[in-house]
Amino acid sequence: MDPSAALRDFLVSRRARLRPEDVGLAEQGPRRVAGLRREEVAALAAVSLDHYIRLERGQASRVSDTVLQAVASALRLTSGERRYLFALARSGAARGADAKVDADAGTGVRPSVQSILDSLADTPAYLVGRNGLLLAWNRPAVEVFLDFAEIPAPRRLIGRLVFGDPRSRLLYADWEAKAREVVGFLRTQVGNRPHDPALAAHIRELLSISADFRRLWSAQDVLERAHGSCCILHPTAGPLMLNYETLQPFDTPEKLLVVYAAEPGSASAAAVRELCARTRVDQ
Incomplete structure (x- = not known):
């Protein structure tokens, strides 16, 4: 870009x-x-x-x-x-750094990170890499959101899921808020890596496939915070009110760990526990 x-x-x-x-x-x-x-x-x-x-x-x-x-x-x-x-x-000084990130960051996931995700038995969580690529997740995330493994790895991008997959409009009670959050995240990614060709290609694709993305992208909004709450409309468990926090591993700033949790003692917390308990029984 x-x-x-x-x-x-x-x-x-x-x-x-x-x-x-x-x-x-x-x-x-x-x-x-x-x-x-x-x-x-x-x-x-x-x-x-x-x-x-x-x-x-x-x-x-x-x-x-x-x-x-x-x-x-x-x-x-x-x-x-x-x-x-x-x-x-200050992006002129970042041109070489962008190329280095592309070459060195990769899409690998440390086994310890996956182990931590798997240990969160009733807590949906996933790991996001550059450009919003989903790198790893746990079983609760599959139960609450969708089975990310069904999506080809190169297409497993948050932007494409929100703007290119019709399931997202049924999943989020306030899809517009989620869409704005994703656009703000991608805008921030552009600020961090304006010379990243993969990011530029992703933005061009979203501009070509989604009128909503074109509308929101033109607003020039950036991501202001990495925490909040959302309502998930689960097809069997009903509405799930979840809070989320975004955590950044110290040594891999290109990756973000997003963790969701319902308020303790709430109906949503009980519903998430029930979803995950059924999964453990099935396994």
């Missing part, structure tokens, strides 16, 4: 969502486009207009961290959006 174009699109979208009154400015006549003008952002950030225009055109190699922080504050960026801005602005 072109990080300069990504930086341009992101800054334009963040500028467009702000109104003058949002940042303490008076309205000055009709506007041809929505949001703040470039000169207003430059003034709020206390940088020259030419400097800001160069940044919005993706020419960020000579822009200091101080200027980036000032622009981020002027645009009222969240912490996640700031990280994304800095990642794109």
